[in-house]
Amino acid sequence: MMRAAAVTSARPAARLSPVRRVKNLLMGALILLATLLVVAPLILIFVYLLREGLGALNLDFFTRTPAPEGEAGGGLLNAIAGSLEMLAMASVIGVLVGVAGGIFLAEYPRHPLMPTVRMLSDVLAGIPAIVMGLVAYSLIVLRFGFSGLAGALALGFLMIPIVVRTTEEVLKLVPLSVREAGLSLGLPQWVVILNIVLPAAAGGIVTGVMLALARVAGEAAPLLFTAFGNSSVNLDPTRPMSALPLEIYRGATSAYDENQRLAKAGALLLITLIFLTSLLARRASRVKR
Amino acid sequence: MSEPAHRPTTRAALSSGSDRVFQVLILALASVIVLVFVLSVYQLGREAWPALHTFGWHFFTGRTWNPVEGKFGAASMIAGTLVTSLAALVISVPLAVASALFVAEYAPKWLANPVGYLIELLAAVPSVVYGLWALFVIAPVLGRWQTAYFLDPANVPTLTRCNQLWAEGQTSLQCFFVPSGAGGRGLALAVIILTVMILPYTASVARDVIRLVPADQREAMYALGATKWEVISRAILPYARAGILGGVILALGRALGETLAVAMVIGDSQEILKSLWGNASTVASVIANQFGDAQETLHRSSVVALGLSLFALSVIVNFAARLIIARLTPKGLQ
Numbered sequence: 001m002m003r004a005a006a007v008t009s010a011r012p013a014a015r016l017s018p019v020r021r022v023k024n025l026l027m028g029a030l031i032l033l034a035t036l037l038v039v040a041p042l043i044l045i046f047v048y049l050l051r052e053g054l055g056a057l058n059l060d061f062f063t064r065t066p067a068p069e070g071e072a073g074g075g076l077l078n079a080i081a082g083s084l085e086m087l088a089m090a091s092v093i094g095v096l097v098g099v100a101g102g103i104f105l106a107e108y109p110r111h112p113l114m115p116t117v118r119m120l121s122d123v124l125a126g127i128p129a130i131v132m133g134l135v136a137y138s139l140i141v142l143r144f145g146f147s148g149l150a151g152a153l154a155l156g157f158l159m160i161p162i163v164v165r166t167t168e169e170v171l172k173l174v175p176l177s178v179r180e181a182g183l184s185l186g187l188p189q190w191v192v193i194l195n196i197v198l199p200a201a202a203g204g205i206v207t208g209v210m211l212a213l214a215r216v217a218g219e220a221a222p223l224l225f226t227a228f229g230n231s232s233v234n235l236d237p238t239r240p241m242s243a244l245p246l247e248i249y250r251g252a253t254s255a256y257d258e259n260q261r262l263a264k265a266g267a268l269l270l271i272t273l274i275f276l277t278s279l280l281a282r283r284a285s286r287v288k289r
Numbered sequence: 290m291s292e293p294a295h296r297p298t299t300r301a302a303l304s305s306g307s308d309r310v311f312q313v314l315i316l317a318l319a320s321v322i323v324l325v326f327v328l329s330v331y332q333l334g335r336e337a338w339p340a341l342h343t344f345g346w347h348f349f350t351g352r353t354w355n356p357v358e359g360k361f362g363a364a365s366m367i368a369g370t371l372v373t374s375l376a377a378l379v380i381s382v383p384l385a386v387a388s389a390l391f392v393a394e395y396a397p398k399w400l401a402n403p404v405g406y407l408i409e410l411l412a413a414v415p416s417v418v419y420g421l422w423a424l425f426v427i428a429p430v431l432g433r434w435q436t437a438y439f440l441d442p443a444n445v446p447t448l449t450r451c452n453q454l455w456a457e458g459q460t461s462l463q464c465f466f467v468p469s470g471a472g473g474r475g476l477a478l479a480v481i482i483l484t485v486m487i488l489p490y491t492a493s494v495a496r497d498v499i500r501l502v503p504a505d506q507r508e509a510m511y512a513l514g515a516t517k518w519e520v521i522s523r524a525i526l527p528y529a530r531a532g533i534l535g536g537v538i539l540a541l542g543r544a545l546g547e548t549l550a551v552a553m554v555i556g557d558s559q560e561i562l563k564s565l566w567g568n569a570s571t572v573a574s575v576i577a578n579q580f581g582d583a584q585e586t587l588h589r590s591s592v593v594a595l596g597l598s599l600f601a602l603s604v605i606v607n608f609a610a611r612l613i614i615a616r617l618t619p620k621g622l623q
Contacts, residue, residue: 023516027518027521028518031387031390031391031395032391034388034391035387035388035391037384038384038385038488039388039407039408041422041485042407045418045419045422048422049418049422097321100315100318101318103315103319104315107315108312108315111316113323117320117322117323120323124322126546126604126606128546128547128600129548130546130548130573130576130577130599131333131546131599131603132329134336134576134593135325135328135329138333139332161322188307190312193311218414218415218417219415220415220416221573225580248418249420252553253424264425267418270415271415278413
């Protein structure tokens with residue numbers, strides 16, 4: 001009885017005081033405003049590139065190389081070809097080492113080297129891309145000169161930790177019972193891993209590889225002193241090669257309108273491809289769940 | 290009698306043999322990760338040795354960076370890196386946490402997913418594209434403001450005083466905020482673009498951690514009659530702070546190593562910082578801007594030494610992040 005009375009009498013006091021109500025609304029509004037501020041640059045950048053770059057994304061852009069300095073016309077075929085080739089080479093390194101590293105971390109958790117590999121993979125993930133460029137420079141360029149291979153090596157090194165991380169996480173999502181079912185049939189562990197666990201995790205691994213590709217496709221810093229750039233189309237990996245981000249960097253810092261125009265168009269192409277890749281990766285991972 | 294017992298052993302031996310081969314193969318490929326790390330340290334160390342040997346600790350404390358005289362001290366660019374990164378961090382953290390709260394707590398699902406996705410895309414935009422945008426869009430806006438400041442007669446006394454101070458190589462608190470050029474480029478623009486670039490890292494980590502806060506925690510607070518903001522500030526944020534701090538440090542790591550966007554807008558000057566609007570440089574921007582032209586051995590070696598310091602810095606930041614997360618994670622959460 002007493003308690004009930006206390007509750008009824010306390011009810012008016014429990015009503016929100018104006019200070020609390022205003023504070024609550026104010027913080028809500030601030031949070032909304034901050035979110036708008038966070039998202040705004042992305043939209044502004046995309047709209048700007050659409051407005052400035054879409055006009056230059058014509059047939060010439062995809063089929064020709066840059067015109068000589070100061071002249072009009074030309075395209076970025078050299079950069080598109082170089083980017084594709086270097087990314088393909090980088091994927092070989094990134095996928096092979098990354099997936100193997102992920103398998104090692106997820107399937108051999110009691111191996112004495114496991115903590116070291118896990119730690120170094122995390123450390124590599126934090127190393128600035130330009131430093132990887134310096135490493136590839138001193139490894140390859142100092143001996144053999146600028147080459148697409150050196151650029152691909154730097155990009156591949158950057159891909160490794162991303163692929164390791166996602167592969168490990170996805171493999172750990174595969175239930176233990178699946179492995180036990182395979183082992184109980186007398187299958188060796190490697191058959192279980194390659195034929196049962198990996199296929200079950202394939203979607204997630206592909207997502208990780210695509211995210212890693214999207215990340216390194218936009219890197220120009222590690223290519224500055226490795227692939228170096230090339231104004232004509234070059235498919236020979238032992239010679240200097242161009243890449244989209246490199247051309248964007250050179251064009252944006254160039255004094256010529258024509259180079260700036262190509263840079264903006266290249267940026268639009270690059271950003272669209274990267275967005276599409278991340279979108280696809282997200283789709284793939286959602287279907288999996 | 291011995292036959293049935295014998296057969297399984299051969300099978301087991303067979304499978305364990307092939308297992309061993311597979312394990313060795315996986316181990317060999319995984320060791321490439323270790324190899325990359327060791328090679329990085331070795332190669333950078335070897336290339337950086339001449340500079341570190343010549344200058345010793347003065348390499349980090351010396352203020353002159355003069356390729357012509359062959360004197361290399363990295364103090365000004367280390368300061369540039371720290372100032373830009375910390376300033377960008379201070380601006381971006383409240384914004385990032387707020388956007389994470391919006392996505393995790395405020396927005397209905399149909400809005401939360403696209404907004405969360407947009408924030409993730411922000412992390413996917415390449416550095417050069419940010420640089421291009423800063424150079425072509427934000428720099429002119431800042432430049433217009435700076436020109437207007439210079440043309441305003443009311444500012445003439447301040448400008449004269451500051452110009453005098455700057456000429457003597459000094460600055461004051463007031464002069465630090467007075468524009469020193471009208472191009473728009475400089476330290477301030479670098480901070481702005483860095484802020485935008487590191488926002489998504491803190492934001493997406495913060496969002497994930499906030500989503501992990503148990504519903505009980507919220508409901509208990511609501512049951513006490515708390516408003517939404519009170520629930521957020523007293524039940525959710527304290528619970529999620531370790532994870533959020535981890536995201537902040539991740540963002541710090543990104544900011545320290547961010548190269549091209551900064552190199553494009555910061556103005557590449559190795560003088561001591563005199564104005565927020567003046568040209569400056571960071572460790573990473575100097576590597577990008579000077580390595581290609583560094584023909585002379587000591588210059589080249591000094592630039593690689595900068596890379597080695599950046600490498601060491603990112604390793605330290607990585608470990609600090611783990612330590613802090615381990616310390617601050619509430620008991621019962623891992």
